[in-house]
Each structure stands twice: as structure tokens, then as C-alpha cells.
Amino acid sequence: MNTDDRSRAAFDELRRRTEILDPQYSLQRIPRQDRVRPAWMPALAGAVVVATVIGVVAAAGLLSGPPDDRQVTDTPVTTTATTAATSATTEPTSAPVDTTPTSGTDLPTYRVTGVAVDDVLNVRRQPGAAGALYAALSPDYAGIRPTGNTTTVGDGGEWWEVELVDPVRLVDLGEPLHGAPVVGWVNAAYLAPYDPSYADVPPCSTPIGAADVEPSSPAPDHVYAIREFDLGGCTRIVVSFGTDFDVERPPYDRIGTDVRPAGAPSVHVTTVNGTTVVSLDGVAYAGVDEAAGGGAVIGRWTDGSLAVFTLVQGSTSVETYDGRLLIDTHGTPTPTTPIVHLIGEPVVGPGGTVEVWGLARPFEATLGTTLSTPPSGGEAPSSVMTNDWTVAWGLFRYRASRLPAGENSVRFTQDAGGGVESVDVPFTVPERDPSATVTGDDLALTDALAAYARGDSTAEIGFTDDASMWLGIDHRAPVASDWTITSDAWNGYGGPFDVLGPLRGEPDITITTVGPHGHCAGPPLALPADLRGLRRVSIQPAGIDSCLQWYAIDLFLDGTGRVADVMLDLWEP
């Protein structure tokens, strides 16, 4: 049996097994939202935004659980909080603040308290320390909703039955859940009332700048929940953070083996075209919240830092409180244009190029584009499409070249069903910088590299003696004769990697550029210090219709024109 036949047989078997399970799939199982995500149901829309996408994407890594050398216990191994109970197996020294748990709301009302930062709080299937382990809660877990059932165990400790409404990892199954309700018992001594809106923080305080924002502590390393509250003329978005394992993401390459960034992240607040952008350096996560009429989009810059784009207009203030990020918006929130949210200012190249990155609704998002001043001697794209990897919102990149110097703008338009909506993005093209113009030598160099990659032994390229080859900005190695970097995985691809691979075989139609260029549908990569002073000549494919087809081979030239570094960059799928 050949591979194709074996594959068909295997998939036929998979299909058969699925069909066997078919009777389970009645429509009664589907409306999970009735049980755990009522916030976006029509009757309750606008009340609370539960970060469904964030929950799904983040759930797997939410409660990472302890490292192997950490105990899982009902009692903190080391307790710094003086109010914490001494042990779950003995009488707690203090009762919960409210001995009658509140319930009946869709919001969590209690949080973990008195648990050391390197410990977890156990959730058990039965009350008491002898109950079977069910889940482990991080010290800052706040998604606890009591069911109202309480009991006192033999040693006098009070245990509450609770529902865990935020993603949680189950101990016995090792399975993170992000949809089904998890109900178990916890020692009530480690619970404290919790208002997820943080109403005790004055809403809509005077807008503050980045310098006034205090970093969260302990350092968050990924977003796992976004909730939106109407505080009466003020919209509050609360971003909660948790732990995550996502070391495949580029930031962790620089962080090392520690799953948490060292130190607290710094917070920067800027406003770009009416959209508030909150960037948190050192935070690794990307996700999207599908809040209707508001909410926030979580994005990850290509350098690994995280940004929160609020989707409401108006004066915005940002505060950190209790490890959460509070984003308040004054006045009546009105969505920004529903079609486009820009990521950063337009990047205008000295050679008359402009690149604009943004987020737009996916799948159906084909944005019409119109330049107020068209290129001189070329055509600008009439539309752009989003890359919809993020499901809820997709990244797009608009790029035009050969633009004349001076004021210009690009108008993005979309037929949103209720009529065509548009947004104008102004920019200024500076006078051309001769040093950043592609020269004949540059074209000769890229042609020679392509010929060299295809095995032309006559192709002459001047490399420095210690020339390096790179995979993006993540992996560096001395140039080898086979141009291979033996990395197991990078940007979602499996290694090893041939740095000149895209140039081998049948030649693509390529373009040569000089200077910074985008990471396909993302902003330019922040280059390592070693490369910043070098002239950058790049080869990229022309006329591609997907970032999956995109690559860039960058040649970094020293002052003598020799090639000091060669970098392969690919779009991560």
C-alpha cells in the first residue's frame, strides 16, 4: 500500500470514528454559551465582555501549574501574607471576609488570597484536604464564583463549593478547560471578595501619560481575560494577566528558559489615529477580544512586546491595579471606524514608499484603497486583504511605492453592509535620500546572490571573513558552505533551514529594496545592534497574495560594500 492509500485509509478510519460518535452531537450540546458565556448573548450584550478568543487561545497555558519542584497544596509552602490561614488541614486562623458566599451572577465574585507567589491553591472534588485534587489555582486567580454550598470539615475548616469561570487547568486530567464549567471545593480561608470591575478605583480619572503608569507587580506574562464594564459614562476595560508556556514565540528566545520575563514590564500609552495603544514591553502573548461596540484588541508586536488597542474613542486613562490593567474611557464610547484599526503610524521610506499596518475584520475584509496623490510612474494597490490568522481580526499591510515627495494620504474603504465606510490615513513623503536608493551595484549584488544560490560557480559575492547568517533576528550562525542553520523549529516551520532556500530552484519574480522593510503584514523587525549601522539590501518576492509566500533575504553590507550578514526572514503561519 503506498502512502496515498495509507493516508486515505487512515483518514477514512478517522471519518468512520467520527461518524460513530455522531449521535452524541445533538443540538442540545451546542449552546455552551448558555452555561458559561452569556455575556455576548443578545439579551445581555454589552453587560460584560468575556474574552472568548483570549480564553480559547490562552486557556492551554493559563494556569501553568507549578514546576516539578513546587508543591501543590492547600496550604502555602511559604506564606508572606499575614492574613493567610496556617493550613488547610487545620482550622483556618481567620474566616473569609464574608461567610455567606454570594452567587447567582455571571461574574466571578471571589479571588485567591493569602497564597504565596510560588504556590497554588488546590481545588478538590470533595470538601476537605483529603478530597481528590481537581484543579490548581494561581495566587492571583480571580475567576471564582461560589455556588452557595458550604460545609465545615472535621478540623473546623470551612470549605466552599465554587465554580471557576476563568480558564483553569485541571490537575487530574492535565486538561485546561475554557468552556465547560468547573465546580469543586476550596478552603474558604484563601478566598477574598472580588469586584472584577475594580469599582474602588475611581473611574475615568484624569488621563495619565506613560510616565505615570506604574508597572504591574508581579510581572504579567500573558493576557488571559478582558472584561468590559459600563461605570456610568465611563467604559472600563480590565485586562487580566496570567502565566503561559508559549516559549515558541520569539520573546522567549530572548527571555531564556524562564517562562516569566524578568522584572516588571514597562507600560507605554500612546494614541494613534484615535486608537489608544497600550504597549507592555516584555509581555509575550497575542490574542483578540471580539467585544461588540467596544472592548480591546490584544496584539503582539514583532519584537515580542504586547499592545492593547482600545476600540473606543475619547479620552482614555490607563492604570495598573492589583496586577491588572485598567483602561478607562471618558464620555460616551463610540466605536472607532469599524473597519480599520491602525497599528502605529504609517512608515514612509526615503525611496517614496509607504507602509501602513492595521487590523481589520477578517475573512470578509477586503479594503479598498485610494491614494490622494498616486505614484509617479507606477500603480498603487487598489485593495488589500487581511491575514486572518487571529480569527477575530486580521492584520493587513498596505504598501505603495514610487510616491512623489509631499503630503499624501491613503483612504481605506469597505462596504460594511450599512454603506461604505472609510478612514483616511495621512502621511508625508520626504525628499528622496540618494543613499537609500537602489543602485546598480545593489541589483548586481542581488542578481549574483540568486545565481550563486542556484549553483552558478561564477557568481562573485564579497563576504567578510566573519560573515554571519541569520534566521530572522532569532538565530545566528557563521556562514556555512551549505547555508544551513540547524534549528529544530522557527516561526512555526520545522528545521533545518537553508538561508538561501527561497532563491534556489525556479526563480521567483523578486524586488530589491534598500533600508527597512516590513515583516510581511507586520512592522519591520527591530534589528540587533550588530546590524543597525549596516546598509541593508533586500530581496523579496513580488506579486504575492499571501504572507505564506513571503520571504526576505537581507544582505547587510559593511562600509566597504562587502556582505557581513545574510538574514532569511519568513512570515510565521
Place this chain on the structure above:
Amino acid sequence: MDHITFDEFYRREFRAMVAIAAAVTGSHLLAEDLAQEAMTRVYRRWDRVAGYDKPGAFVRRITINLASSRRRRDTVARRIGPALVERALPPPEEIHDDLWAAVATLPPKQRAAIALHYLEDRPVTEIAEVLGCAASTARVHLHRGRATLARLLEGEPS
């Protein structure tokens, strides 16, 4: 596709979503959950999705995205915390163990293309629609996926 109700759409597509997610993640139990999630997202904006020419392609894309994201996350978890790794249940494990192990090594897009090809017999143009890429790109995903499978299984791509 005019006037299709969500119930009809669900009945028609859900089982296929489970199978696709299972092929991508290697876990039938997880696949059910992901298919539910995909359907839930479709349900949220059914008033819009129902108007699409091909809502089936839309839900497939969501399912594959969810499954791929989840799989990537699981791969990381295996590196960091073996004790916390999910117990994936490769559906046909005992029958074609080496084949599913080979499928698991494919990049997400190739795995998705393979699943759509073998599970649903979809032509390249429709695979491209689901994956959101050009037909030529989908063809490359499919070709590379099949070639890798053939190489890993010491066979030849057919």
C-alpha cells in the same frame, strides 16, 4: 445557501469539523471541544455568516485556526511541563500509528491541507479558500505535506 438556519448548518457541518480538528490536533476529545468553539463563534455572528457564499469554508477556517493554535500551544507545553501535558488520543493510533505520527510532524497549514484533501476530498481551489491563500499556495502545502509523509513513511508520493 439561502435561508439556511444555524441548526441546519450545524447538523451538516459539525461532524466534519470534529474530524478536521482531530486530524490537526491528533486528539478526538479535544477536537469535539474545538469544533464546539468554532460553531459557537459562527453562532455569535450567524446573521452575517449566513449571508456568506460559503459559510462552510468560514467555519473550517476557524476550526483549523483554533486547532493549529491549540496544537502549537501543546507542543510548547510538552517541552516545559511534561506532567501537565494533555493526554492526546490520536484517533486511529492503533491502526496507523506511524502515519499519524508522520502527520503530526507536518506544519499546520500542510496538515490542514492534508486533512481537507483526504477527509473531504476537496479540490485545491476549495482548500485554498479555506486556508485563505492562493490555489498555488494550497497546492504547495498539499504537495509538500504528501511528499513529507511519503518520505517519512519510506514510500513515494503518489
